[in-house]
Amino acid sequence: xxxxxxxxxxxxxxxxxxxxxxxxxxxxxxxxxxxxxxxxxxxxxxxxxxxxxxxxxxxxxxxxxxxxxxxxxxxxxxxxxxxxxxxxxxxxxxxxxxxxxxxxxxxxxxxxxxxxxxxxxxxxxxxxxxxxxxxxxxxxxxxxxxxxxxxxxxxxxxxxxxx
Amino acid sequence: xxxxxxxxxxxxxxxxxxxxxxxxxxxxxxxxxxxxxxxxxxxxxxxxxxxxxxxxxxxxxxxxxxxxxxxxxxxxxxxxxxxxxxxxxxxxxxxxxxxxxxxxxxxxxxxxxxxxxxxxxxxxxxxxxxxxxxxxxxxxxxxxxxxxxxxxxxxxxxxxxxxxxxxxxxxxxxxxxxxxxxxxxxxxxxxxxxxxxxxxxxxxxxxxxxxxxxxxxxxxxxxxxxxxxxxxxxxxxxxxxxxxxxxxxxxxxxxxxxxxxxxxxxxxxxxxxxxxxxxxxxxxxxxxxxxxxxxxxxxxxxxxxxxxxxxxxxxxxxxxxxxxxxxxxxxxxxxxxxxxxxxxxxxxxxxxxxxxxxxxxxxxxxxxxxxxxxxxxxxxxxxxxxxxxxxxxxxxxxxxxxxxxxxxxxxxxxxxxxx
Numbered sequence: 001x002x003x004x005x006x007x008x009x010x011x012x013x014x015x016x017x018x019x020x021x022x023x024x025x026x027x028x029x030x031x032x033x034x035x036x037x038x039x040x041x042x043x044x045x046x047x048x049x050x051x052x053x054x055x056x057x058x059x060x061x062x063x064x065x066x067x068x069x070x071x072x073x074x075x076x077x078x079x080x081x082x083x084x085x086x087x088x089x090x091x092x093x094x095x096x097x098x099x100x101x102x103x104x105x106x107x108x109x110x111x112x113x114x115x116x117x118x119x120x121x122x123x124x125x126x127x128x129x130x131x132x133x134x135x136x137x138x139x140x141x142x143x144x145x146x147x148x149x150x151x152x153x154x155x156x157x158x159x160x161x162x163x
Numbered sequence: 164x165x166x167x168x169x170x171x172x173x174x175x176x177x178x179x180x181x182x183x184x185x186x187x188x189x190x191x192x193x194x195x196x197x198x199x200x201x202x203x204x205x206x207x208x209x210x211x212x213x214x215x216x217x218x219x220x221x222x223x224x225x226x227x228x229x230x231x232x233x234x235x236x237x238x239x240x241x242x243x244x245x246x247x248x249x250x251x252x253x254x255x256x257x258x259x260x261x262x263x264x265x266x267x268x269x270x271x272x273x274x275x276x277x278x279x280x281x282x283x284x285x286x287x288x289x290x291x292x293x294x295x296x297x298x299x300x301x302x303x304x305x306x307x308x309x310x311x312x313x314x315x316x317x318x319x320x321x322x323x324x325x326x327x328x329x330x331x332x333x334x335x336x337x338x339x340x341x342x343x344x345x346x347x348x349x350x351x352x353x354x355x356x357x358x359x360x361x362x363x364x365x366x367x368x369x370x371x372x373x374x375x376x377x378x379x380x381x382x383x384x385x386x387x388x389x390x391x392x393x394x395x396x397x398x399x400x401x402x403x404x405x406x407x408x409x410x411x412x413x414x415x416x417x418x419x420x421x422x423x424x425x426x427x428x429x430x431x432x433x434x435x436x437x438x439x440x441x442x443x444x445x446x447x448x449x450x451x452x453x454x455x456x457x458x459x460x461x462x463x464x465x466x467x468x469x470x471x472x473x474x475x476x477x478x479x480x481x482x483x484x485x486x487x488x489x490x491x492x493x494x495x496x497x498x499x500x501x502x503x504x505x506x507x508x509x510x511x512x513x514x515x516x517x518x519x520x521x522x523x524x525x526x527x528x529x530x531x532x533x534x535x536x537x538x539x540x541x542x543x544x545x546x547x548x549x550x551x552x553x554x555x556x557x558x559x560x561x562x563x564x565x566x567x568x569x570x571x572x573x574x575x576x577x578x579x580x581x582x
Contacts, residue, residue: 045515047351047352047353047354047513048258048351048352052351055502056349056350056505057350057351058350058351058352058353058489058490058491058505058508058509058513059509060353060509060513060514060515061509061515062506062509063510067510070384070385070510070517071517073384074380074381074383074384074385074517077379077380077383077384078380079379079380079383080380080520080521081377081380081521081524081525082520082521082523082524119524119527119528120358120527121358153258154354155354155355155356155486155488156354156355156356156514157355157356157357157358157514158355158357158514158515158520158523158524159514159515159520160514160515160520160524163515
Protein backbone atom coordinates (compact mmCIF):
# COMPACT_ATOMS: atom_id res chain seq x y z
CA UNK A 1 0.00 0.00 0.00
CA UNK A 2 1.31 3.39 -0.92
CA UNK A 3 1.63 5.83 1.90
CA UNK A 4 0.42 9.33 1.35
CA UNK A 5 3.33 11.59 2.00
CA UNK A 6 2.92 15.17 3.15
CA UNK A 7 4.32 17.89 0.91
CA UNK A 8 6.71 18.97 3.63
CA UNK A 9 8.04 15.42 4.04
CA UNK A 10 8.47 15.05 0.29
CA UNK A 11 10.30 18.34 0.06
CA UNK A 12 12.53 17.29 2.94
CA UNK A 13 13.36 13.94 1.33
CA UNK A 14 14.16 15.58 -2.01
CA UNK A 15 16.34 18.23 -0.36
CA UNK A 16 18.25 15.64 1.61
CA UNK A 17 18.84 13.65 -1.57
CA UNK A 18 20.08 16.70 -3.51
CA UNK A 19 22.36 17.74 -0.65
CA UNK A 20 23.84 14.25 -0.56
CA UNK A 21 24.41 14.27 -4.31
CA UNK A 22 26.12 17.65 -3.96
CA UNK A 23 28.31 16.48 -1.10
CA UNK A 24 29.45 13.34 -2.95
CA UNK A 25 30.43 15.53 -5.91
CA UNK A 26 32.22 18.09 -3.72
CA UNK A 27 34.10 15.37 -1.85
CA UNK A 28 35.01 13.43 -5.02
CA UNK A 29 33.25 10.33 -3.72
CA UNK A 30 32.98 9.07 -7.26
CA UNK A 31 31.52 5.61 -6.64
CA UNK A 32 28.93 6.86 -4.15
CA UNK A 33 27.95 9.56 -6.64
CA UNK A 34 27.66 7.08 -9.50
CA UNK A 35 25.47 4.80 -7.37
CA UNK A 36 22.83 7.55 -7.22
CA UNK A 37 22.11 7.14 -10.93
CA UNK A 38 19.32 5.08 -12.48
CA UNK A 39 20.35 2.53 -15.11
CA UNK A 40 19.01 4.78 -17.86
CA UNK A 41 20.33 8.03 -16.41
CA UNK A 42 21.22 11.00 -18.63
CA UNK A 43 23.70 13.66 -17.46
CA UNK A 44 23.41 16.81 -19.56
CA UNK A 45 25.30 20.13 -19.50
CA UNK A 46 24.13 22.13 -22.53
CA UNK A 47 26.22 24.73 -24.35
CA UNK A 48 25.07 27.89 -26.14
CA UNK A 49 21.72 28.13 -24.36
CA UNK A 50 19.60 26.08 -21.99
CA UNK A 51 17.17 24.58 -24.47
CA UNK A 52 19.27 23.36 -27.37
CA UNK A 53 18.58 19.96 -28.95
CA UNK A 54 21.37 17.75 -27.57
CA UNK A 55 20.77 15.24 -30.34
CA UNK A 56 21.72 17.88 -32.95
CA UNK A 57 23.92 20.43 -31.17
CA UNK A 58 27.14 20.27 -29.14
CA UNK A 59 26.76 20.02 -25.36
CA UNK A 60 29.51 20.35 -22.76
CA UNK A 61 28.40 16.99 -21.37
CA UNK A 62 25.72 14.69 -22.78
CA UNK A 63 26.37 11.35 -21.11
CA UNK A 64 24.20 8.28 -21.21
CA UNK A 65 24.54 5.87 -18.30
CA UNK A 66 27.51 4.02 -19.73
CA UNK A 67 29.38 7.26 -20.39
CA UNK A 68 28.65 8.45 -16.84
CA UNK A 69 30.38 5.26 -15.72
CA UNK A 70 33.31 5.93 -18.05
CA UNK A 71 33.64 9.48 -16.68
CA UNK A 72 33.79 8.12 -13.14
CA UNK A 73 36.25 5.37 -14.04
CA UNK A 74 38.53 7.91 -15.74
CA UNK A 75 38.55 10.04 -12.59
CA UNK A 76 39.36 6.96 -10.52
CA UNK A 77 42.50 6.07 -12.49
CA UNK A 78 44.43 8.73 -10.59
CA UNK A 79 45.84 9.86 -13.96
CA UNK A 80 43.10 12.28 -14.92
CA UNK A 81 45.65 15.10 -14.82
CA UNK A 82 43.13 17.91 -14.74
CA UNK A 83 41.85 16.46 -11.45
CA UNK A 84 45.27 15.62 -9.99
CA UNK A 85 45.35 17.44 -7.64
CA UNK A 86 41.59 17.41 -7.30
CA UNK A 87 39.72 20.70 -7.36
CA UNK A 88 38.64 21.81 -3.90
CA UNK A 89 34.92 22.35 -4.10
CA UNK A 90 31.97 23.61 -2.09
CA UNK A 91 28.55 24.13 -3.52
CA UNK A 92 25.26 25.50 -2.27
CA UNK A 93 22.01 24.03 -3.54
CA UNK A 94 18.98 26.24 -3.04
CA UNK A 95 15.56 27.33 -4.28
CA UNK A 96 14.46 23.72 -4.56
CA UNK A 97 11.07 23.34 -6.22
CA UNK A 98 9.08 20.33 -7.28
CA UNK A 99 8.07 21.15 -10.82
CA UNK A 100 6.12 18.01 -11.66
CA UNK A 101 5.13 14.78 -9.94
CA UNK A 102 4.02 11.96 -12.21
CA UNK A 103 3.84 8.37 -11.08
CA UNK A 104 7.20 7.33 -9.69
CA UNK A 105 9.01 10.31 -11.21
CA UNK A 106 9.49 13.80 -9.83
CA UNK A 107 10.89 16.71 -11.76
CA UNK A 108 12.79 18.97 -9.40
CA UNK A 109 14.53 22.28 -10.13
CA UNK A 110 17.08 24.14 -8.04
CA UNK A 111 19.81 26.76 -8.28
CA UNK A 112 23.41 25.84 -7.57
CA UNK A 113 26.52 27.85 -6.96
CA UNK A 114 29.90 26.11 -6.86
CA UNK A 115 33.18 27.56 -5.66
CA UNK A 116 36.09 25.74 -7.29
CA UNK A 117 39.68 26.18 -6.23
CA UNK A 118 42.12 24.53 -8.66
CA UNK A 119 45.68 25.01 -9.89
CA UNK A 120 44.46 27.51 -12.49
CA UNK A 121 42.79 29.66 -9.84
CA UNK A 122 39.44 30.10 -8.13
CA UNK A 123 36.26 30.02 -10.18
CA UNK A 124 32.59 30.46 -9.28
CA UNK A 125 30.15 28.42 -11.34
CA UNK A 126 26.41 29.11 -11.23
CA UNK A 127 23.63 27.05 -12.74
CA UNK A 128 19.98 26.18 -12.88
CA UNK A 129 19.71 22.43 -12.37
CA UNK A 130 16.84 20.20 -13.29
CA UNK A 131 16.56 16.65 -11.99
CA UNK A 132 14.22 13.86 -12.83
CA UNK A 133 14.22 11.71 -9.69
CA UNK A 134 12.72 8.26 -9.69
CA UNK A 135 11.48 6.70 -6.47
CA UNK A 136 13.57 3.73 -5.43
CA UNK A 137 12.24 2.23 -2.17
CA UNK A 138 12.69 4.91 0.46
CA UNK A 139 15.26 6.67 -1.68
CA UNK A 140 15.57 8.15 -5.17
CA UNK A 141 17.62 7.50 -8.28
CA UNK A 142 18.62 10.16 -10.77
CA UNK A 143 16.99 9.50 -14.14
CA UNK A 144 18.15 12.81 -15.55
CA UNK A 145 20.30 15.72 -14.43
CA UNK A 146 20.53 18.88 -16.49
CA UNK A 147 22.96 21.60 -15.49
CA UNK A 148 22.23 24.88 -17.26
CA UNK A 149 25.30 27.00 -16.56
CA UNK A 150 24.58 30.72 -16.48
CA UNK A 151 27.56 31.36 -18.78
CA UNK A 152 27.15 28.40 -21.12
CA UNK A 153 27.14 30.73 -24.14
CA UNK A 154 30.64 31.98 -23.36
CA UNK A 155 34.11 30.45 -23.47
CA UNK A 156 34.55 28.63 -20.16
CA UNK A 157 37.53 27.11 -18.42
CA UNK A 158 38.03 23.38 -17.95
CA UNK A 159 35.16 21.79 -16.07
CA UNK A 160 36.48 18.39 -15.11
CA UNK A 161 34.99 17.80 -11.67
CA UNK A 162 31.49 16.37 -11.19
CA UNK A 163 29.23 19.38 -11.68
CA UNK B 164 63.91 41.70 -21.72
CA UNK B 165 62.15 45.02 -22.27
CA UNK B 166 64.77 45.98 -24.80
CA UNK B 167 63.17 43.39 -27.08
CA UNK B 168 60.47 45.90 -27.81
CA UNK B 169 61.75 47.27 -31.11
CA UNK B 170 63.88 44.70 -32.85
CA UNK B 171 63.77 41.27 -31.30
CA UNK B 172 66.65 39.05 -32.36
CA UNK B 173 64.52 36.19 -33.58
CA UNK B 174 67.51 34.07 -34.50
CA UNK B 175 68.74 34.19 -30.92
CA UNK B 176 65.37 33.02 -29.59
CA UNK B 177 64.45 30.47 -32.23
CA UNK B 178 66.93 27.78 -33.13
CA UNK B 179 66.24 24.77 -35.29
CA UNK B 180 65.72 22.46 -32.30
CA UNK B 181 64.93 24.83 -29.41
CA UNK B 182 63.08 28.04 -28.63
CA UNK B 183 63.08 30.45 -25.73
CA UNK B 184 60.29 30.11 -23.18
CA UNK B 185 59.51 33.80 -23.10
CA UNK B 186 58.19 33.63 -26.67
CA UNK B 187 55.08 32.22 -24.98
CA UNK B 188 54.72 34.83 -22.27
CA UNK B 189 56.11 38.20 -23.42
CA UNK B 190 53.26 40.68 -24.12
CA UNK B 191 55.48 42.55 -26.61
CA UNK B 192 55.98 39.39 -28.62
CA UNK B 193 52.24 38.79 -28.56
CA UNK B 194 51.54 42.26 -29.97
CA UNK B 195 54.03 41.62 -32.76
CA UNK B 196 52.35 38.30 -33.49
CA UNK B 197 49.02 40.06 -33.94
CA UNK B 198 50.62 42.40 -36.48
CA UNK B 199 52.82 39.96 -38.33
CA UNK B 200 50.79 36.75 -38.19
CA UNK B 201 47.14 37.34 -37.34
CA UNK B 202 46.77 40.60 -39.32
CA UNK B 203 48.91 39.54 -42.24
CA UNK B 204 48.72 35.88 -43.20
CA UNK B 205 45.66 33.85 -44.17
CA UNK B 206 43.63 33.09 -41.05
CA UNK B 207 40.70 30.68 -40.95
CA UNK B 208 37.44 32.48 -40.11
CA UNK B 209 34.43 30.23 -40.70
CA UNK B 210 32.81 27.71 -42.99
CA UNK B 211 30.40 28.57 -45.79
CA UNK B 212 27.87 26.10 -44.37
CA UNK B 213 27.53 28.31 -41.27
CA UNK B 214 25.78 30.89 -43.45
CA UNK B 215 23.81 28.69 -45.87
CA UNK B 216 21.07 31.16 -46.92
CA UNK B 217 21.21 34.74 -48.23
CA UNK B 218 21.51 37.25 -45.35
CA UNK B 219 22.69 34.63 -42.85
CA UNK B 220 25.40 35.95 -40.57
CA UNK B 221 27.68 34.66 -37.84
CA UNK B 222 30.07 36.53 -35.57
CA UNK B 223 33.73 35.49 -35.84
CA UNK B 224 37.14 37.00 -35.24
CA UNK B 225 40.63 37.38 -36.66
CA UNK B 226 43.09 37.98 -33.85
CA UNK B 227 41.32 40.64 -31.79
CA UNK B 228 39.30 42.03 -34.69
CA UNK B 229 35.55 41.39 -34.52
CA UNK B 230 34.32 39.94 -37.81
CA UNK B 231 30.85 39.44 -39.22
CA UNK B 232 30.77 36.65 -41.75
CA UNK B 233 27.72 37.22 -43.93
CA UNK B 234 26.17 35.83 -47.07
CA UNK B 235 24.79 38.64 -49.17
CA UNK B 236 21.69 38.65 -51.41
CA UNK B 237 23.78 37.42 -54.34
CA UNK B 238 25.14 34.43 -52.42
CA UNK B 239 28.64 35.85 -51.92
CA UNK B 240 30.33 35.41 -48.52
CA UNK B 241 31.72 38.61 -46.98
CA UNK B 242 34.05 39.18 -44.05
CA UNK B 243 33.02 42.54 -42.59
CA UNK B 244 34.33 44.36 -39.56
CA UNK B 245 31.66 44.32 -36.86
CA UNK B 246 31.98 48.03 -36.16
CA UNK B 247 29.63 50.87 -37.10
CA UNK B 248 31.49 53.32 -39.33
CA UNK B 249 29.86 56.28 -37.55
CA UNK B 250 31.21 56.14 -33.96
CA UNK B 251 32.76 52.68 -33.86
CA UNK B 252 29.96 50.98 -31.93
CA UNK B 253 29.77 47.18 -32.04
CA UNK B 254 27.20 46.79 -34.79
CA UNK B 255 25.85 43.28 -34.29
CA UNK B 256 25.59 41.72 -30.83
CA UNK B 257 23.81 38.51 -31.85
CA UNK B 258 26.00 35.43 -32.27
CA UNK B 259 24.31 34.37 -35.49
CA UNK B 260 21.07 34.81 -37.37
CA UNK B 261 19.57 36.15 -40.56
CA UNK B 262 19.33 39.86 -41.30
CA UNK B 263 18.84 41.75 -44.56
CA UNK B 264 20.33 44.81 -42.86
CA UNK B 265 22.11 45.60 -39.60
CA UNK B 266 20.98 48.68 -37.70
CA UNK B 267 23.37 50.19 -35.20
CA UNK B 268 21.51 50.76 -31.90
CA UNK B 269 23.52 53.93 -31.19
CA UNK B 270 22.29 56.33 -33.96
CA UNK B 271 20.40 53.97 -36.27
CA UNK B 272 22.95 53.80 -39.08
CA UNK B 273 21.91 50.94 -41.28
CA UNK B 274 24.07 48.56 -43.31
CA UNK B 275 23.25 45.88 -45.88
CA UNK B 276 24.43 42.29 -45.45
CA UNK B 277 27.16 42.98 -48.04
CA UNK B 278 28.45 45.87 -45.90
CA UNK B 279 27.04 48.83 -47.88
CA UNK B 280 25.77 51.81 -45.89
CA UNK B 281 22.05 51.98 -46.65
CA UNK B 282 20.93 54.92 -44.52
CA UNK B 283 20.93 56.75 -41.20
CA UNK B 284 18.57 58.64 -38.94
CA UNK B 285 17.71 62.32 -39.63
CA UNK B 286 19.36 62.33 -43.03
CA UNK B 287 19.18 66.11 -43.42
CA UNK B 288 22.17 66.35 -41.12
CA UNK B 289 24.42 64.72 -43.70
CA UNK B 290 24.15 66.85 -46.80
CA UNK B 291 26.50 65.67 -49.52
CA UNK B 292 27.78 62.64 -47.62
CA UNK B 293 28.97 59.91 -50.00
CA UNK B 294 27.51 56.69 -48.61
CA UNK B 295 29.97 54.61 -50.64
CA UNK B 296 32.80 55.91 -48.46
CA UNK B 297 31.12 54.83 -45.22
CA UNK B 298 30.37 51.17 -45.79
CA UNK B 299 31.52 48.63 -43.19
CA UNK B 300 35.21 47.87 -43.06
CA UNK B 301 36.09 44.60 -44.70
CA UNK B 302 38.89 42.08 -44.62
CA UNK B 303 40.88 43.00 -47.75
CA UNK B 304 41.28 39.47 -49.04
CA UNK B 305 38.75 36.67 -48.66
CA UNK B 306 39.09 33.22 -50.19
CA UNK B 307 37.67 29.81 -49.52
CA UNK B 308 38.82 26.27 -50.09
CA UNK B 309 36.36 23.37 -49.82
CA UNK B 310 34.02 25.80 -48.05
CA UNK B 311 36.60 26.83 -45.44
CA UNK B 312 36.67 30.63 -45.54
CA UNK B 313 39.94 32.39 -44.82
CA UNK B 314 40.71 36.08 -44.56
CA UNK B 315 43.92 38.07 -44.82
CA UNK B 316 44.39 41.67 -43.71
CA UNK B 317 47.34 42.00 -46.10
CA UNK B 318 46.10 43.69 -49.29
CA UNK B 319 48.44 41.49 -51.29
CA UNK B 320 50.58 38.43 -50.76
CA UNK B 321 50.45 34.73 -51.56
CA UNK B 322 47.05 33.39 -52.64
CA UNK B 323 45.17 31.07 -50.29
CA UNK B 324 46.04 28.09 -52.47
CA UNK B 325 49.73 29.07 -52.39
CA UNK B 326 49.51 29.49 -48.62
CA UNK B 327 47.87 26.07 -48.11
CA UNK B 328 50.39 24.41 -50.42
CA UNK B 329 50.62 20.68 -49.82
CA UNK B 330 48.16 20.90 -46.93
CA UNK B 331 45.31 21.67 -49.36
CA UNK B 332 45.25 17.98 -50.24
CA UNK B 333 44.30 17.13 -46.62
CA UNK B 334 41.11 19.20 -47.01
CA UNK B 335 40.38 17.37 -50.28
CA UNK B 336 40.75 14.09 -48.39
CA UNK B 337 38.46 15.38 -45.68
CA UNK B 338 35.74 16.30 -48.16
CA UNK B 339 35.84 12.81 -49.71
CA UNK B 340 34.60 11.35 -46.43
CA UNK B 341 31.25 12.75 -47.50
CA UNK B 342 29.42 10.80 -50.19
CA UNK B 343 28.55 14.22 -51.63
CA UNK B 344 32.06 15.63 -51.24
CA UNK B 345 31.07 18.38 -48.82
CA UNK B 346 31.72 19.24 -45.20
CA UNK B 347 29.12 20.97 -43.09
CA UNK B 348 29.58 22.85 -39.83
CA UNK B 349 26.14 22.77 -38.24
CA UNK B 350 26.42 21.46 -34.67
CA UNK B 351 27.45 24.65 -32.82
CA UNK B 352 30.76 25.23 -31.06
CA UNK B 353 32.02 24.39 -27.59
CA UNK B 354 34.22 27.23 -26.39
CA UNK B 355 37.00 26.12 -24.09
CA UNK B 356 39.11 28.83 -22.50
CA UNK B 357 42.65 28.17 -21.31
CA UNK B 358 45.14 30.32 -19.44
CA UNK B 359 47.86 29.60 -21.96
CA UNK B 360 49.54 31.01 -25.03
CA UNK B 361 47.99 30.04 -28.37
CA UNK B 362 51.24 28.47 -29.62
CA UNK B 363 51.11 25.71 -27.00
CA UNK B 364 47.79 24.68 -28.53
CA UNK B 365 49.08 25.07 -32.09
CA UNK B 366 52.07 22.80 -31.41
CA UNK B 367 50.22 20.19 -29.40
CA UNK B 368 47.71 19.49 -32.17
CA UNK B 369 50.25 17.51 -34.18
CA UNK B 370 52.37 16.33 -31.28
CA UNK B 371 52.25 12.54 -31.27
CA UNK B 372 54.54 12.19 -28.28
CA UNK B 373 52.07 13.25 -25.56
CA UNK B 374 48.96 11.05 -26.00
CA UNK B 375 50.40 7.98 -24.29
CA UNK B 376 50.97 10.04 -21.14
CA UNK B 377 48.50 12.93 -21.12
CA UNK B 378 45.64 10.64 -22.14
CA UNK B 379 46.66 7.52 -20.24
CA UNK B 380 43.61 7.82 -17.96
CA UNK B 381 41.06 7.46 -20.75
CA UNK B 382 43.13 4.88 -22.65
CA UNK B 383 43.16 2.81 -19.44
CA UNK B 384 39.36 2.67 -19.16
CA UNK B 385 38.12 2.90 -22.77
CA UNK B 386 39.30 0.72 -25.62
CA UNK B 387 39.36 3.45 -28.24
CA UNK B 388 42.19 2.06 -30.39
CA UNK B 389 43.83 5.49 -30.34
CA UNK B 390 46.63 4.64 -27.94
CA UNK B 391 48.48 2.31 -30.32
CA UNK B 392 48.66 5.02 -33.00
CA UNK B 393 51.08 6.98 -30.82
CA UNK B 394 53.29 4.23 -29.44
CA UNK B 395 57.01 3.74 -30.01
CA UNK B 396 56.21 1.09 -32.65
CA UNK B 397 53.68 3.19 -34.55
CA UNK B 398 54.17 3.47 -38.30
CA UNK B 399 52.21 6.74 -38.43
CA UNK B 400 54.11 9.83 -39.59
CA UNK B 401 54.52 13.40 -38.55
CA UNK B 402 54.75 15.74 -41.55
CA UNK B 403 55.83 19.34 -42.15
CA UNK B 404 54.02 20.77 -45.19
CA UNK B 405 55.80 24.10 -44.97
CA UNK B 406 54.10 27.47 -44.31
CA UNK B 407 53.57 26.27 -40.74
CA UNK B 408 51.09 23.52 -41.70
CA UNK B 409 51.69 20.16 -40.05
CA UNK B 410 50.11 16.73 -40.02
CA UNK B 411 49.98 13.51 -38.09
CA UNK B 412 49.47 11.06 -40.93
CA UNK B 413 47.78 8.03 -39.41
CA UNK B 414 47.14 6.28 -42.72
CA UNK B 415 50.04 3.82 -42.43
CA UNK B 416 48.49 2.42 -39.25
CA UNK B 417 44.96 2.35 -40.68
CA UNK B 418 46.21 0.67 -43.86
CA UNK B 419 47.86 -2.01 -41.74
CA UNK B 420 44.52 -2.66 -40.08
CA UNK B 421 42.94 -2.81 -43.57
CA UNK B 422 39.45 -2.46 -42.11
CA UNK B 423 37.10 0.25 -43.42
CA UNK B 424 35.94 2.67 -40.70
CA UNK B 425 38.47 1.32 -38.22
CA UNK B 426 39.84 4.91 -38.10
CA UNK B 427 36.50 5.88 -36.55
CA UNK B 428 36.46 2.95 -34.13
CA UNK B 429 33.58 1.26 -35.90
CA UNK B 430 32.74 -1.16 -38.70
CA UNK B 431 30.89 -1.09 -42.01
CA UNK B 432 28.11 -3.25 -40.47
CA UNK B 433 27.26 -0.50 -38.05
CA UNK B 434 26.91 2.21 -40.70
CA UNK B 435 25.28 0.39 -43.64
CA UNK B 436 23.56 3.46 -45.12
CA UNK B 437 26.79 5.43 -45.14
CA UNK B 438 28.77 2.61 -46.69
CA UNK B 439 26.16 2.10 -49.42
CA UNK B 440 26.21 5.80 -50.28
CA UNK B 441 30.01 5.89 -50.36
CA UNK B 442 30.12 2.87 -52.67
CA UNK B 443 27.62 4.51 -55.01
CA UNK B 444 29.47 7.84 -54.97
CA UNK B 445 33.04 6.67 -55.48
CA UNK B 446 32.78 3.04 -56.65
CA UNK B 447 33.65 0.22 -54.27
CA UNK B 448 37.46 0.11 -54.54
CA UNK B 449 37.90 3.85 -54.03
CA UNK B 450 35.22 4.05 -51.34
CA UNK B 451 36.94 1.23 -49.49
CA UNK B 452 40.27 3.06 -49.62
CA UNK B 453 38.68 6.32 -48.39
CA UNK B 454 37.03 4.47 -45.52
CA UNK B 455 40.32 2.75 -44.59
CA UNK B 456 42.40 5.95 -44.72
CA UNK B 457 39.99 8.03 -42.68
CA UNK B 458 39.99 11.78 -42.24
CA UNK B 459 43.18 13.80 -41.74
CA UNK B 460 44.76 15.05 -38.55
CA UNK B 461 46.12 18.35 -39.78
CA UNK B 462 46.96 21.74 -38.28
CA UNK B 463 46.53 24.57 -40.79
CA UNK B 464 48.67 27.46 -39.52
CA UNK B 465 47.83 29.44 -37.50
CA UNK B 466 44.37 28.47 -36.24
CA UNK B 467 42.49 25.66 -38.03
CA UNK B 468 42.89 22.15 -36.70
CA UNK B 469 41.13 19.18 -38.27
CA UNK B 470 41.27 16.35 -35.74
CA UNK B 471 39.72 13.45 -37.67
CA UNK B 472 36.20 13.80 -36.28
CA UNK B 473 36.17 17.38 -35.10
CA UNK B 474 37.39 20.82 -36.01
CA UNK B 475 39.12 23.28 -33.68
CA UNK B 476 39.64 26.98 -34.21
CA UNK B 477 42.25 28.66 -32.02
CA UNK B 478 41.53 32.21 -30.86
CA UNK B 479 44.30 34.22 -29.15
CA UNK B 480 42.66 36.42 -26.51
CA UNK B 481 45.88 37.51 -24.86
CA UNK B 482 49.45 36.40 -24.40
CA UNK B 483 48.35 33.88 -21.74
CA UNK B 484 44.69 33.53 -22.63
CA UNK B 485 43.21 31.53 -25.50
CA UNK B 486 39.97 29.92 -26.60
CA UNK B 487 39.60 26.61 -28.39
CA UNK B 488 36.38 26.62 -30.43
CA UNK B 489 35.47 23.06 -31.29
CA UNK B 490 32.68 21.28 -33.10
CA UNK B 491 31.95 17.92 -34.69
CA UNK B 492 32.70 17.68 -38.39
CA UNK B 493 29.56 16.87 -40.31
CA UNK B 494 29.55 15.31 -43.75
CA UNK B 495 26.86 16.07 -46.28
CA UNK B 496 24.69 13.08 -47.01
CA UNK B 497 25.92 11.02 -44.02
CA UNK B 498 23.41 11.41 -41.15
CA UNK B 499 24.30 8.10 -39.47
CA UNK B 500 28.02 8.94 -39.52
CA UNK B 501 27.32 12.48 -38.34
CA UNK B 502 25.36 11.35 -35.32
CA UNK B 503 28.32 9.30 -34.11
CA UNK B 504 30.66 12.20 -34.90
CA UNK B 505 28.67 14.44 -32.57
CA UNK B 506 28.50 11.84 -29.81
CA UNK B 507 32.22 11.11 -29.90
CA UNK B 508 33.10 14.78 -30.13
CA UNK B 509 31.03 15.65 -27.07
CA UNK B 510 32.74 12.89 -25.13
CA UNK B 511 36.29 13.72 -26.04
CA UNK B 512 36.62 17.51 -26.34
CA UNK B 513 35.50 20.77 -24.80
CA UNK B 514 35.80 21.87 -21.15
CA UNK B 515 34.70 18.49 -19.76
CA UNK B 516 36.14 16.30 -22.54
CA UNK B 517 37.85 13.01 -21.75
CA UNK B 518 40.82 14.14 -23.85
CA UNK B 519 40.87 17.93 -24.10
CA UNK B 520 40.47 18.71 -20.42
CA UNK B 521 43.83 17.00 -19.90
CA UNK B 522 45.49 18.63 -22.92
CA UNK B 523 44.33 21.99 -21.62
CA UNK B 524 45.70 21.18 -18.18
CA UNK B 525 49.10 20.68 -19.84
CA UNK B 526 48.81 24.00 -21.73
CA UNK B 527 48.19 25.83 -18.47
CA UNK B 528 50.97 24.04 -16.59
CA UNK B 529 53.44 24.69 -19.40
CA UNK B 530 52.40 28.32 -19.34
CA UNK B 531 53.29 28.46 -15.65
CA UNK B 532 56.49 26.59 -16.43
CA UNK B 533 57.80 29.14 -18.91
CA UNK B 534 57.70 31.79 -16.20
CA UNK B 535 60.57 29.97 -14.53
CA UNK B 536 63.45 31.64 -16.33
CA UNK B 537 64.34 33.78 -19.26
CA UNK B 538 67.30 31.71 -20.27
CA UNK B 539 65.62 28.33 -20.29
CA UNK B 540 65.07 26.65 -23.60
CA UNK B 541 62.20 24.53 -24.77
CA UNK B 542 63.78 21.56 -26.47
CA UNK B 543 62.22 20.39 -29.74
CA UNK B 544 64.92 18.06 -31.01
CA UNK B 545 63.15 14.72 -30.85
CA UNK B 546 63.75 12.60 -33.95
CA UNK B 547 66.19 14.90 -35.77
CA UNK B 548 68.42 11.93 -36.56
CA UNK B 549 65.64 10.03 -38.32
CA UNK B 550 63.62 12.69 -40.14
CA UNK B 551 63.57 12.39 -43.92
CA UNK B 552 61.79 13.70 -47.01
CA UNK B 553 58.78 11.80 -48.31
CA UNK B 554 57.97 11.21 -51.99
CA UNK B 555 56.45 14.69 -52.28
CA UNK B 556 59.48 16.38 -50.75
CA UNK B 557 57.87 17.12 -47.37
CA UNK B 558 59.80 16.43 -44.17
CA UNK B 559 58.39 13.45 -42.26
CA UNK B 560 59.31 11.69 -39.04
CA UNK B 561 58.13 9.08 -36.58
CA UNK B 562 54.65 9.57 -35.08
CA UNK B 563 56.17 10.75 -31.82
CA UNK B 564 58.87 13.02 -33.29
CA UNK B 565 58.90 16.80 -33.15
CA UNK B 566 59.02 17.41 -36.90
CA UNK B 567 55.80 19.50 -36.67
CA UNK B 568 57.08 21.82 -33.94
CA UNK B 569 60.31 22.44 -35.84
CA UNK B 570 58.30 23.22 -38.98
CA UNK B 571 55.97 25.58 -37.13
CA UNK B 572 58.86 27.53 -35.58
CA UNK B 573 60.78 27.78 -38.84
CA UNK B 574 57.74 29.39 -40.46
CA UNK B 575 57.03 31.52 -37.39
CA UNK B 576 60.54 32.93 -37.49
CA UNK B 577 60.24 33.77 -41.19
CA UNK B 578 56.96 35.63 -40.55
CA UNK B 579 58.22 37.49 -37.50
CA UNK B 580 61.47 38.57 -39.16
CA UNK B 581 59.50 40.38 -41.85
CA UNK B 582 58.89 43.90 -40.47
